[in-house]
Amino acid sequence: MRCGQPRGTAMIGELEPRHRAGAARAVRRAMADLARRLKVNRQGIALRKVVPTVWPDASLGCPEPDRVYAQALTPGYAVLLSCGDDEYEYRTDGGRILFCVASKGPGR
Numbered sequence: 579m580r581c582g583q584p585r586g587t588a589m590i591g592e593l594e595p596r597h598r599a600g601a602a603r604a605v606r607r608a609m610a611d612l613a614r615r616l617k618v619n620r621q622g623i624a625l626r627k628v629v630p631t632v633w634p635d636a637s638l639g640c641p642e643p644d645r646v647y648a649q650a651l652t653p654g655y656a657v658l659l660s661c662g663d664d665e666y667e668y669r670t671d672g673g674r675i676l677f678c679v680a681s682k683g684p685g686r
Contacts, residue, residue: 581622581661590628597630597655600672604628604655607675608668612659615677626658626665638669640678 590601605628613620633639636648639656654671667679 581616581618581624593628593630601628601630601655604657604668604670604672604675607670608657608659608666611668611675611677612661612666616661618661622661624660626660627656628658629656630654631656631669633669633671636671638671638674638676638678640669640676 590598590605593601605625609620609623609625612618612623631639631654633652633654634649635641636650636652637645638652638654641647652671654669657668657670659666659668663682665681666677669676669678
């Protein structure tokens with residue numbers, strides 16, 4: 579699979595200073611995971627956005643059926659990446675990073 583040239587990126591520098599290091603770490607880890615999943619070079623993956631988020635529980639908004647999650651507010655980041663026309667969402671709590679959603683571009 580090839581991603582093509584990355585189109586537009588969200589800048590981590592636009593975040594509040596207190597979020598920049600955590601957001602950068604989340605983006606690096608998400609990009610590495612996506613590159614491994616898709617078997618592509620990281621340079622072809624674009625960051626669409628990264629958003630500091632407080633998840634309502636330890637599922638990070640991506641609960642799996644038949645699993646129980648700690649019911650505690652969980653700070654982290656939502657990371658949206660793209661490869662070509664396809665988008666991929668990751669969620670993190672600072673320690674874990676979860677592949678949450680993939681959406682295919684037009685004609686797929």
